[in-house]
Amino acid sequence: MSKKLLVRRAAVLGAGVMGAQIAAHLTNAGVDTVLFDLPAKEGPADGIVLKAIGNLAKLSPAPLASKSLAAAITPANYDTGLEQLRDCDLIIEAIAERMDWKQDLYRRIAPFVGEHAVLASNTSGLGINALAAVLPEQLRHRFCGVHFFNPPRYMHLAELIPADTTDKAVLEGLETFLTTNLGKGVVYAKDTPNFIGNRIGVFSILSVIHHTRQFGLGFDEVDAITGPLVGRPKSATYRTSDVVGLDTMAHVIKTMADTLPQDPWHKYFQSPDWLQALIAKGALGQKAGAGIFRKVGKDIMVLDLEKQDYRAADRKAADEVVGILKIKNPAEKFAKLRESQHPQAQFLWAAFRDLFHYSAYHLADIADTARDVDLAIRWGYGWSLGPFETWQAAGWKQVAQWIAEDIAAGKAMSDAPLPAWVLDGREGVHAAEGSYSPATNTLVPRSSLPVYQRQRFPDPLLGEKFDQGTTVYENDGVRMWHDGDGIAVVSFKTKMNTVSDHVLNGLQEAICIAERDFQGLVIWQQKEPFSAGADLAGALGLLQAGKVDEFDALVANFQRTSQRIKYALVPVVAAVRGLALGGGCEFQMHSARTVAHLESYIGLVEAGVGLLPAGGGLKELAVRASRAAAGGDVFAELKKTFETVAMAKVSTSAVEAKELGLLRPTDRIVFNAHELLHVAKAEARNLAEGGYRPPLPERRIQVAGDVGIATFRMLLVNMLEGRFISEYDNEIATRIATVVCGGEVDRGSLVDEAWLLNLERKHFVELAQQEKTQARIGHMLKTGKPLRN
Structure with missing residues (x-):
């Protein structure tokens, strides 16, 4: 131990x-x-x-x-x-x-x-x-x-x-x-200057700077081809330097120059003249409002070295190069990059070649295994593949041969030879058994420290496969599986894990199976997000085709699914990370317990697309307010959450989601996304072992009624007059107030869940038929941004 x-x-x-x-x-x-x-x-x-x-x-x-x-x-x-x-x-x-x-x-x-x-x-x-x-x-x-x-x-x-x-x-x-x-x-990392992440990451930036000049490219052009097109963040290379701070960048480069005199690439460890000039005049990047890039009004300008001034940042990736980078087969992609005469393609081949060369040459002195280098670069720089994974995917032997040829021909940044292990006939450095360690000349498996047994699916490296569990049930929307430990897991198969008819029907079926054969059920997704909400495109299609009855049935099915989660005879635990919006938020509100990763962005955002929550979300807020008021002032409790829904607020963390009333005080927060499934299963098991029973049906929910609605309307009038909301926002918010207050009934009236669900559905379907709502949905689908009409 x-x-x-x-x-x-x-x-x-x-x-x-x-x-x-x-x-x-x-x-x-x-x-x-x-x-x-x-x-x-x-x-x-x-x-x-x-x-x-x-x-x-x-x-x-x-x-x-x-x-x-x-x-x-x-x-x-x-x-x-x-x-x-x-x-x-x-x-x-x-x-x-x-x-x-x-x-x-x-x-x-x-x-x-x-x-x-x-x-x-x-x-x-x-x-x-x-x-x-x-x-x-x-x-x-x-x-x-x-x-x-x-x-x-x-x-x-x-x-x-x-x-x-x-x-x-x-x-x-x-x-x-x-x-x-x-x-x-x-x-x-070993005790060497800049350790692993910055040693390799900063070298990668230095080689990009070198090749930018060599091939005569613009900074904006280089960012266009060193970002998402090659599996790296949108901020690519130069934009990232601006964000980090050009002074910080220069400091790290100087550290490399001062502390690595024996490095065969040492002559490149210096800040170029243009970088020193920017720093001298205080243009340190994002924190100073200007750096390599700067914003003028709405336009992005970029430093042009020939003009010695800023110009519009409008140079893009060439069509030929985009075509090459879209090739699925990495071996074919790298061969085409190397053959192409286009300066952008030559630049990319050269930058990758020198990165591979540097990483292989220094692996033995900076890290124990190739795994440490790849994970450091992925986790520290946001690349989808580390340098060794990229090389191995492209065909280790062939690429190694090309690098050796370029070194011999004097094309590489350094004439340092490739280490002997690179050319020993191997196919790569990662395999199912582990990753290569130059010190022992063996493949070393992942750490066996007990903490890693909490990670059922660690971040996989190239060539690593994790057992996907035994499938119990599957349809077009979900897959239900288990590991033989009595707790079933259900995961969605839709894009962004949105909620379609198949997901709704699949969840209901999964709960039936869990009640019969398992102790509990966890709703968990292999990748973020938890769920971006209802499938808007499908819903809009039904509305535009005038199929209101089918649309109403879809909403009723959504509510039925939420209620099924709430009243399941086994605990249903929601394991949330990333976005949990709209219907995704409503599912976790109905679960027996939510286990949320710290970086969970949770919200009932329907107002943003001209709708209101109708998967039981508003009903749950009314239920919670009634419970919290315990016969006292229900309106005071509702006021806390009304603005959250009316303004379509999304939490910036799981902690804030508790403050907004979207998570319960008893819900758990987990800090490591890879441990989320482990903790959610443990919660489900604990609830089951404790003799879990679902809550009794809510038949006596105290509501704020007509007085509550009138009070909310007064608050909304002030917001409307202050121009904080549009006329249509006001209409949507009034309907939200009507539902959470239980409709036009006397203040303090007692209603049941069915009453509130019917109210939700009625207002949702009425809003959905409005032209302005359909415009909002269409705009969101097209641009990904809300429309304020």
Whole structure:
């Protein structure tokens, strides 16, 4: 058994951008956190930290899962606060990247660090052994590097860098904590400058810069071909540099130049003149409003090196190159890139070739296995495949031969030879048995640390297949399967996991089977989102064909499915991550329990397409308000959630979904998306083992009635006059108010669920027949954006 790292309290040293955000994410995870910095020269001693905590609410994307969490972070300074370190179990140092400053701070805090505490440096590239050298003997075995990627709440990667003195049990405890509690993907890196992610990632950017000049391409042109077309984020290469900050970029390049003098590619480790010129005049990228790109009004401008000025960013990927990149077979695609005379194609081949060459040459010194490199780049840079996976998919032997030919012909960036293992006749570095390790010259399987047994489907690498379980039932909309553990799982098969007739009928059938043969049922999707809601295209088709009866039947079937989930004789648990909108949100509202990944964006968004929630969502809000009021003021309870629905609000986290009333206080929040299924199954099993019974039918729901509707209408008039909403928004919101208040009945009347469901359906079908609603649906399908008509 590996030793558990018990973290009751944590400290973060350094309240800069990174330190403050790490403290925020520890707080998201329910860890009591102290944030330290230097004492302020004037005002309160903790002033620097207080300012940093205040700033967290302004950052986008938001570091905190809820703004209210800022108050939970304890501010402290190094002059008066060091005593607080004594009861901290984990201390993460995140001050500026200067070896002397870090070492001075370690000497200062060492006497206050508890005998069991783990100390970690969040450095992005400084030597971990050099840092460890200044620590007292008894602390060295509890010290290592842990490199979070920015922004730490959202980036999956955390690099763990052991010092020579670090205790294995300490590393395993920290790895387990990072994985489950903070939701990270952990990769072990060797103590080399910039570790794995930035070493390979920044080299990739440097090679792109080099080849941009070599082939005479524009920055916008390069971004057009190094983004989604090659399985990388929309921000591609130069836009990413602007987002990261050109000064940060230059700093990392300088670190490589200073610390890697022996690297065969060393001559490329320098900021080009244009980058230095931009930094000199303060054009540092997104944070400064201008960098390689800048926005003028609505237009995006890009730096043009020939003109020495900005021009419209309008150079695209050439049709010939788009054609090549759309080829499904990677081997054929790479052959065509290499043959093509088009400068964009030649550029891409050259950039991939030098990336493969560099990754293979340095694999042995930076990582234990090829898996660590590929996962670091995927999780840290958002690529769909890492460099070794890309090479292997394209045909390892052939590509290796081409690289060797280019090196011999002097075309590659360096004449360093490929390592012998690359050319030993292998077909690649990843196989079912594991990934290649140059140190042992074997394939090494994934870690057997117990925490990874919680991941039924880890992030798969090329060539990895995970058993899909035994299928119990399948139709065109869903697949129901199990692992022989008594809990069945049902997953959707539609695009964006939208809800179609097949999904509705499939879910009802799956519940029947679960009641008969299983202890519980989990609704879980193999990939995000949980569900983007009802199948709008199908619904619009029925309406435009004038098939109102069929449309009404579809809505009735939706409600029937929600009720079936709620009243199933076995617990139905919804495992939510990503978007859970409209019908997706309604399904989880009716489940016995929701287990939501922290990054769950949940909302009843029907108002945005001119409709109202009619899969039982408004009915559930009325039921919850009645229950919470317990004979008191129902309207006060409804007011909390009315705006959420009328304004089609979507939570920015699972924590916020609880605050908006879309998740229940008893629902669980999970930090690692790969552990979601494990926790959801455990919840279903716990409920079943506890003798689960569904709730009794809701026959006495107290509603706000006509007085409630009138009060909501007054609020809406103010919004209408203030131009916050359109006339049509007002009509939709009034209908929402009518349903949640139980219709035109006396205040405090008691109604049942069927009454509320009928109200929902009536107003939904009436709205759906309006021209403005159909225009909104059409606009959403065409542009993906809401229409305010």
